[in-house]
Amino acid sequence: MNTKDLSRLLDDNDPYEEMLNASKRRPRKTGRHPKQISKSDYEFLKEQDDSRKTFRFTYKAARFEEWWLTETLGAFYEHKWIGDVLKKVKVGKEASVYLCKPAREIDAPLLAAKIYRPSSLRSLKNVQEYRQGRADLDEEGHLLWKEADINAIVKRTKYGEEVRHTSWIAYEYKTMEDLFNAGADVPKVYAKEKNAILMCFIGDLTTAAPILNSVSLEADEAQVLFERVIHNIDLMLKHNCIHGDLSAYNILYWNGEISLIDFPQIVIPESNPSAWKIFQRDVMRVCQYFSAQGVECNPQKLAADLWTSHGHKIFKPLEPKDLDPEKAEDRKVWEKQK
Ligand SMILES: Nc1ncnc2c1ncn2[C@@H]1O[C@H](COP(=O)(O)OP(=O)(O)OP(=O)(O)O)[C@@H](O)[C@H]1O
Ligand SMILES: [Mg+2]
Structure with missing residues (x-):
């Protein structure tokens, strides 16, 4: 499954539900897979669905969103950063933000999980303008040094786009961490995964801070x-x-x-x-x-x-x-x- 397919799934209402229902129905006479769910999407989702089975949350997500949250926030759950996802706060251009409850006592009563959409959906214009003069970072926030990675970015291969996406998120995390430590007014960050950042939630249980x-x-x-x-x-x-x-x-x-x-x-x-x-x-x-x-x-x-x-x-x-x-x-x- 490529990021375009994933983006499509994220945009559809609940393709996973549709897919499950479809799998229960008898095949159509034409023999085609119903709706837009291709067989490879089906295999991919079926395989993913088995992971992190114990991660349950209060937020009532649509079936595909539930899978997506388990995938992107599952590691925060496993590492005992979050114990629950309470609600969706905002769907932005680049990311969706969810209100989460910490799994243990930390210095933030509530956490915000910012989950990035697949890189192909990035709408920020002139990304290149921002990236100029900025070396790319790996998942750990260290400077990328592998020539293969750098070449993949330059050639804009599928893998290169993934590396670029990772670097984009690593910059956000590292900058917030450094600025918070320097005394700037930015939410404290706690953890980062491949596609998500966990930070202090600004607001309370009922209201998210307005812009x-x-x-x-x-x-x-x-x-x-x-x-x-x-x-x-x-x-x-x-x-x-x-x-x-x-x-x-x-x-x-x-x-x-x-x-x-x-x-x-x-x-x-x-x-x-x-x-x-x-x-x-x-x-x-x-x-x-x-x-x-x-x-x-x-x-x-x-x-x-x-x-x-x-x-x-x-x-x-x-x-x-x-x-x-x-x-x-x-x-x-x-x-x-x-
Ligand atoms: N730490 C936080 N606490 C509370 N709300 C937050 C926090 N971080 C983000 N939000 C909410 O989520 C929205 C989107 O976050 P952010 O601006 O980082 O992502 P984005 O994808 O660039 O969104 P946009 O396209 O709206 O700019 C914010 O406008 C805000 O309402
Ligand atoms: Mg924004």
Whole structure:
């Protein structure tokens, strides 16, 4: 089964249920396998279904999703990180996030499991732009050194795409771990598996923290949180990284505090030729939200001051073509400049 087939299965309602029912029915006269489930999909799923039999969870997942959760979160269960999956929090462009209960006492009452969709479904545009100047990482987060792996990535073979996918997730995990240890406002990460990251859940049993973009702030609080976000951007530069997709959509708000999330695309300032452009875009998107909350900010000056204070050089300013008209936060700037 390739990632395209897997993606299709993830998108279908419950193909596994359909497949099971189909297997009970008499074969059709045409002799074809019913619906889109091919025989190889059937064999693949039947084989996978036997694993991790004791992993049961409260969340009522559709049959295929249940298999998918067992596959991706089973190792967290086996290693006694999680004892239960309580609900699905959000289906994002790249990943789905589930609320989990820890299996033992740890310093987080609840955990968020971010499960990536198969790499073929990745919708983040210009992935290449982010990857420039960034060596790939293996599953353990170490630099890839095997020539065969590196060649496979360059040639974009099926195996290469898997390695690239692994590296993408390893970057998110490693960055969150490093930034948390450096005192940044990011959820603490606990464990990583091939296709999933386990981190502190921001919110409580009934409510997940909203994204900042859906929150209206009082002027005083807006000013304090704006400074906090800028402090985090500065801290990231100090630790040699740029978020790369920062905006009020990737900041959670809970109990008056912020948490920055969603780090797989981080950019390394010194080695990525687009770093200054990407950095300005992050600062501009943050300012876009906070100026709507009544905070006075000058994104160009702010970006330049932060950038040069870490010894980086300034190239040409951001142009409309560097913005993304499909992103709500860029659209206003885009329309103004058109
Ligand atoms: N640690 C967390 N605690 C609570 N909720 C979380 C946590 N991490 C992620 N979420 C929720 O899951 C959503 C998706 O997470 P994230 O942004 O990391 O993935 P994504 O696939 O890039 O999603 P999107 O396409 O929405 O940006 C977030 O917008 C947030 O609502
Ligand atoms: Mg996101």
